[in-house]
Amino acid sequence: MAARHFTTPLAMIKKYAKFALHRYRKLHLLGKLFIWMLLFFYMCMGVFIIVVTPSRIAQFMYDKTRLLAATRFGWLILLAALIGVSFPPLIGHTTLVTLGGFAYGMEGFFISAAGSLIGSALVFMILRLVFSKKLHTWSSQNQKWQALESVVTSKGLLLIILIRISPFPPWVYSNSLFASIEAVKLWQFVIATTCVFPKILLHTFIGNKMAELSDGDQRGHMDTRTKVLDVCFVIGGIIIAIFTSWTVYNLVQNHIRHLEGIPPEVDELAAEAIEDYDEEAPLLSPNEG
Template structure:
């Protein structure tokens, strides 16, 4: 990674750390309590993993995943779960993509693909239908959003695809982002979503390799070289995911900030609208307009 990329990564990390801390300070006491309960949960989960050992836990998860895969409508259960986490503020899309590969192997890609396309389309339609009046009232008062809408309206499908494959905003917020932009049509959003299929395949592949290492029987029949190869594929897949996500994000931001069709001010406001979307979120903010 180049020094420039490292500096950019550190800057983004500091920005989101500061943003997270400021949000925490604004939370009600119950909200802060919930955050600490979540932290306590992860601490307890870490202790549990240490006590029970990763091998026993991974075997348990593998057995449950195989039981789900052998269920007649197990694939439908996962699809419904994917649809549900496509609606904000729920999260877990990437985890479910891993589960598709963990339970079904590479065949799980089709489950993840169908669930992702369906879930994102349902979320797009539902959010736009429920909040269309609120969106119009909000967007007329926000310069960043007006800039983003004008940029998307002018550039069309090509820019929509670029933003869609970018890792920021994440899956669930990306769905609400496009539902918030009136210039984006449903067919454009669905077409753009097809371009994240390579990412879904990669997540499914990582899940399938994790399953092979989690099952004691399969692991027992592997020699050291095969185990190392599977572990390397998992780690390599994760590294590829992180690297490509970061690269795409920088390309998208650079493209938006350097469009010659608009003034530099409009380009900057449009880029900031995407960066700060989860903070401002016109369809998710509790503030009424």
């Protein structure tokens, strides 16, 4: 029996770090300079948070999100932002989903779900349409991608859903990944994307609880028990998100590597194609001609 492939949380963190380092090395000088400027900005933000105090910053953010929620078409701004960050190389999908919960409470789920679904579908269609010729030429010459195509074709929607709900690749690159797999149809991709809704609901819930804790007026009317419960809800939600992401990733990798009716070597190549998608995917690599 083949050895069970299992990824520890530390290994998963290393994978994300390796991915980030790989993307950094592929950047031009200006891109690398931008990254360093961004790191410097975050360092300054850290100092700013310490000096100003988190409670005052949280109150400021709460007040501004209240203004957004009170704006007639504020929800449309959030919807458009979610659609925008679905296109590579933009990032921030989870942050915007959490912001939706922060600004609109649990009703923010519907905005986030709609924006995520529309954005990912648009990415899928546009990339598939624009790069269809390049995709066909490239995939016919890549062994790993052929293996992934054959596995997806053989196992269909269930496997597509499993790959979609996996935390790796991240949201924006997952959109590109599926657009790169010719065997995946738009309707399958849309259905698979709806299976990410529970995760969106969880992050909306976290944002909602963070908003309750951010407003000084609401905090002032809370008893200690309620405050502790809200903090536990936020921390617990984050832990659940991390644990489920780690669990799902391992399940997906093990499932792909042990598919019935598929030769083991094909399984392995398909799993590697997903793991190395940032290097292999034809719609993500600027070096592919």
